[in-house]
Amino acid sequence: MAGSKYVYVKRFEMPDSLLPGTFTVVRIDGHGFHRFSTEHSFTRPNDERALKLMDQAAQSVMEEYSDIILAFGQSDEYSFLLRKDTKLHNRRHSKILSLLLSLFTSSYTFYWSKYFHEVELKYPPSFDARIVLYPSAKEVRDYFAWRQVDTHINNLYNTAFWALVQQGGESTTQAHALLKGTQSAQKHELLFSRFGINYNHIDVRFRKGSVLVREVQTHSTPGQSMYLTAATASPGSCDSASDNVPAVGAANVASREIRGVTGRREKVIRSVRVRHDDIVGNTFWEARPELLEG
Amino acid sequence: MAGSKYVYVKRFEMPDSLLPGTFTVVRIDGHGFHRFSTEHSFTRPNDERALKLMDQAAQSVMEEYSDIILAFGQSDEYSFLLRKDTKLHNRRHSKILSLLLSLFTSSYTFYWSKYFHEVELKYPPSFDARIVLYPSAKEVRDYFAWRQVDTHINNLYNTAFWALVQQGGESTTQAHALLKGTQSAQKHELLFSRFGINYNHIDVRFRKGSVLVREVQTHSTPGQSMYLTAATASPGSCDSASDNVPAVGAANVASREIRGVTGRREKVIRSVRVRHDDIVGNTFWEARPELLEG
Amino acid sequence: MAGSKYVYVKRFEMPDSLLPGTFTVVRIDGHGFHRFSTEHSFTRPNDERALKLMDQAAQSVMEEYSDIILAFGQSDEYSFLLRKDTKLHNRRHSKILSLLLSLFTSSYTFYWSKYFHEVELKYPPSFDARIVLYPSAKEVRDYFAWRQVDTHINNLYNTAFWALVQQGGESTTQAHALLKGTQSAQKHELLFSRFGINYNHIDVRFRKGSVLVREVQTHSTPGQSMYLTAATASPGSCDSASDNVPAVGAANVASREIRGVTGRREKVIRSVRVRHDDIVGNTFWEARPELLEG
Amino acid sequence: MAGSKYVYVKRFEMPDSLLPGTFTVVRIDGHGFHRFSTEHSFTRPNDERALKLMDQAAQSVMEEYSDIILAFGQSDEYSFLLRKDTKLHNRRHSKILSLLLSLFTSSYTFYWSKYFHEVELKYPPSFDARIVLYPSAKEVRDYFAWRQVDTHINNLYNTAFWALVQQGGESTTQAHALLKGTQSAQKHELLFSRFGINYNHIDVRFRKGSVLVREVQTHSTPGQSMYLTAATASPGSCDSASDNVPAVGAANVASREIRGVTGRREKVIRSVRVRHDDIVGNTFWEARPELLEG
Secondary structure (H helix, E strand, O other): OHHHHOHHHHHHOOOOEOOOOOEEEEEEEEEOHHHHHHHOOOOOOOOHHHHHHHHHHHHHHHHHOOOEEEEEEEOOEEEEEEOOOOOHHHHEHHHHHHHHHHHHHHHHHHOHHHHHOOOOOOOOOEEEEEEEEEOOHHHHHHHHHHHHHHHHHHHHHHHHHHHHHHHOOOOHHHHHHHHOOOOHHHHHHHHHHHHOOOHHHOOHHHHHOEEEEEEEEEEOOOOOOOEHHHHHOOOOOOOOHHHOOOOOOHHHOEEEEEEOOOOOEEEEEEEEEEEOOOOOOOHHHHOOHHHHOO | OHHHHOHHHHHHOOOOEOOOOOEEEEEEEEEOHHHHHHHOOOOOOOOHHHHHHHHHHHHHHHHHOOOEEEEEEEOOEEEEEEOOOOOHHHHEHHHHHHHHHHHHHHHHHHOHHHHHOOOOOOOOOEEEEEEEEEOOHHHHHHHHHHHHHHHHHHHHHHHHHHHHHHHOOOOHHHHHHHHOOOOHHHHHHHHHHHHOOOHHHOOHHHHHOEEEEEEEEEEOOOOOOEEHHHHHOOOOOOOOHHHOOOOOOHHHOEEEEEEOOOOOEEEEEEEEEEEOOOOOOOHHHHOOHHHHOO | OHHHHOHHHHHHOOOOEOOOOOEEEEEEEEEOHHHHHHHOOOOOOOOHHHHHHHHHHHHHHHHHOOOEEEEEEEOOEEEEEEOOOOOHHHHEHHHHHHHHHHHHHHHHHHOHHHHHOOOOOOOOOEEEEEEEEEOOHHHHHHHHHHHHHHHHHHHHHHHHHHHHHHOOOOOHHHHHHHHOOOOHHHHHHHHHHHHOOOHHHOOHHHHHOEEEEEEEEEEOOOOOOOEHHHHHOOOOOOOOHHHOOOOOOHHHOEEEEEEOOOOOEEEEEEEEEEEOOOOOOOHHHHOOHHHHOO | OHHHHOHHHHHHOOOOEOOOOOEEEEEEEEEOHHHHHHHOOOOOOOOHHHHHHHHHHHHHHHHHOOOEEEEEEEOOEEEEEEOOOOOHHHHEHHHHHHHHHHHHHHHHHHOHHHHHOOOOOOOOOEEEEEEEEEOOHHHHHHHHHHHHHHHHHHHHHHHHHHHHHHHOOOOHHHHHHHHOOOOHHHHHHHHHHHHOOOHHHOOHHHHHOEEEEEEEEEEOOOOOOEEHHHHHOOOOOOOOHHHOOOOOOHHHOEEEEEEOOOOOEEEEEEEEEEEOOOOOOOHHHHOOHHHHOO
16 A cells, blocks of 8 residues: 555554543633633623533533543533543543543534524634543542632632622722632622622522533333432532533433333433532532442 | 642642654544534535635634644544644643644534535534654654545545446445455546546545645735745645635734845735645655754 | 753653552562573572562662552562552652662662572673552552462462472473363362372462561560561461561661550551561451551 | 452553654663762762773673663763664663663672772662653754763862862862852863862863763684774774773674675674763764664
């Protein structure tokens, strides 16, 4: 074959498989989103359309790659957790990184008009991505806690900041100066006393970010269905059912038949569901022990 | 800060900088494009709209990242060459890989309707990507030769195959059987004798793929402009000027002022240009010594 | 400084730190030891001098690097386990690999005459080394079980093989042929019925390999000392106390003062001790929970 | 096989091959040699025995591994250059690093008494090692220039320092203070005016370090031999022929028969030779173009 003379250049492709027995986290971050959000007039401090579009993109990724067992998103970032013993693309670093990132990016672009309606997408957005390996369940929990605590810190600050600017008539410079060095409690107090805002009543999506999990839905009789995991979740968890984005295609829904408690065969469907649970505490994780198991 | 307790998880992010003094090639490949091209009814053996869309996506990437000095694309793949001493994102592997891939992907999706007009994009496409390092100019040339020779081999086969099917009335199984084991000359002969097709008259884009370079355009007097590099290129090179995709935005065009031969200040604009040159031989490279220099 | 012009070459040294939160195992293997053992007339199937020299070299390494918490050796190989959260040389791969290997190698050469007395060392021996990371305690236990099971399999085979050759008058070819495909029980039976050898009475060092641990020795009153961990070890464990190699230097012994049960200050000395315990089962590990903890 | 249950732990051994087409440099450095040289009463500023022992250890390594084409040593460090296209152990990083380092270390220990005679080796010395990849000939030259310039800087300083202390009666603190901030010319002047030392007359070994190359020796007639490369080397190069360490064994000498200019078959022997050439300038390299070729 004529190509054979040059094919030696393939030998420069180095193996890059990920250490077995570790949890793989893929984190995707918006690139240049300060400019992007300004150009597209995102509302401040939170743009619900933009957050739902992020959730939609993440859901597309999670429906395509069944080894993703959890995702968490806030602002312009999303983190995906693959199960510890994933064999996806032989655990090749570049393959996993690039396929998840590429589908996320194209989904964000593809679904733009579904959430932004008449707002025209001015130019193609981009994201960067990295893979981080975590050896144990503790570090995985702490990773997601880190991201959600970060969500809280940022959102409380931004909520206070934009209240000062939009409702308080402060300049952005003044708003920054007023908030500098304040503790969490002081920001709560400021919001309530000056603007009548009870921070805890703000949309849970903004305060907690989005948590994507696969949930079992049984269909023993048409019309009757139940999210099993949701049912066992803590009372304090917040399931924004109305926000739930429908699965892109039935083909993407992992399903299998199990024999239910009554002995009848039941169709089990595990579909990706957007929640806004607390993932810092134990409740979420205790209700889903499979997330952190081998 | 409340987040500090968890921030230790950042220590698991490992450094991944690329070896200095080497050429970085980023190759992007369509993922699942057999299905994608079928679902979107791509014409066979080549769909000019799809190829131009790939070129457009590559051009967007090259205009955004000025350290990319060359790109080559064919079918559903594109390769980008960064200059040897690039400092882009401190040569971090994941950053470079992910940003180029993400912008390529979103550009492909964003510009879809510009090339496919009334054809609706049914679902978000995705690509994978890898980085390969090449220590020397020879290997870089051989890499691009490898890709262009591959283009030739595939396109000659596909052209013969689809002629047999579309014009010759053969089944795909028969067409494969007829071509099995044939040499290049036999395929040329088959195309000519049976279908009156002179392979060398087929659109150079299909035969050679697309080559993206930055070319200097001087404006000493409005209305007069000249692609300097194009002017010095070999007579045999094929510049499909009419195909040239305009730069996405003026901001993306690298420009600087130089003092021309007459001593007058001239505005030098280097814009990305789509060509279909032969890059296996020496002419292309000899006309652009800067590509392979440190 | 005159050197500054060239110092840029240091930028080609790439970072290589090991993933945090994982157990580091360094395995050292004899290179060309088939020839080495023949040239130095090692006794077959086991040369006690050679094994004790390996133990001595490993002990030197373990006394120098206090982050090594366990070592296991057999034949011409030794494995070292570093504690999960070691900060030794900032967890740099090459540093850890090379320093342990180098000290092992020089110790083997240095102590040669202590064990081989009048046998002259004909040429410098060498070893290779690799680092393997294990994310969890389970894999660490299985790694050491793998090595000890391997010890058993090899030693049983070699014992039978050399009995056939040395006592049975078989050629090496015949001996291989006789043993081919035999199960463990058949080799036991062969040894007993034909040569009167009860395999289980063979020196435990040969059957189990060597296990190096740090053991606490308290000195509350001169003359009274006790290996605390040894005392709590299982009855079945085999402590070849007489083989115990004394520490190379007092400086190498990790010690600290603790307050004993009687309230008196006691000097705690942890010294490296060579044992021949079973490390496949649970007893060894349950007596030393600190080995597998974070 | 009984071991199969645990053998899965081998899957955690990651591939680590070095990028093809690059030069591999292995640098070995003494670990804790400040203490080691003090404990063994090395003479200051240079101990010829210690330097020759380093050369001997390096020579052993170079005779064992024929893909090493050049080595340079000074003080307690040695660098080895492997040919660009080496296939040694499939270019596996850990294998190459560990085998060269281990043989170097054991050779240092093994040959100790040959150079230090009655001085007893008190404890096993150790070295660390790293691999650095260089993509091009320029960087390789600059790497070795960096090491030799470093040799010069250190040796000039140390020579002046120890002259002040040993002959000038200064304390070490005073000597450091006197030399602080001095330029090269000032140190030359100090040595000459105060101690009558012409620095350029000091043993070239101390000023230039040691360079190990393979040199061709032809034997067309018994008794007649000639180092071909040496003959073509520059007049200024310094070949300390009397220092030349004989090859450890004939088996290690690469040899082949060539047909000489007279047409007679001649035996070509390439043996490792210790030189003290300047390797910063061009002469050394121009006489040995094979060093930097693919």
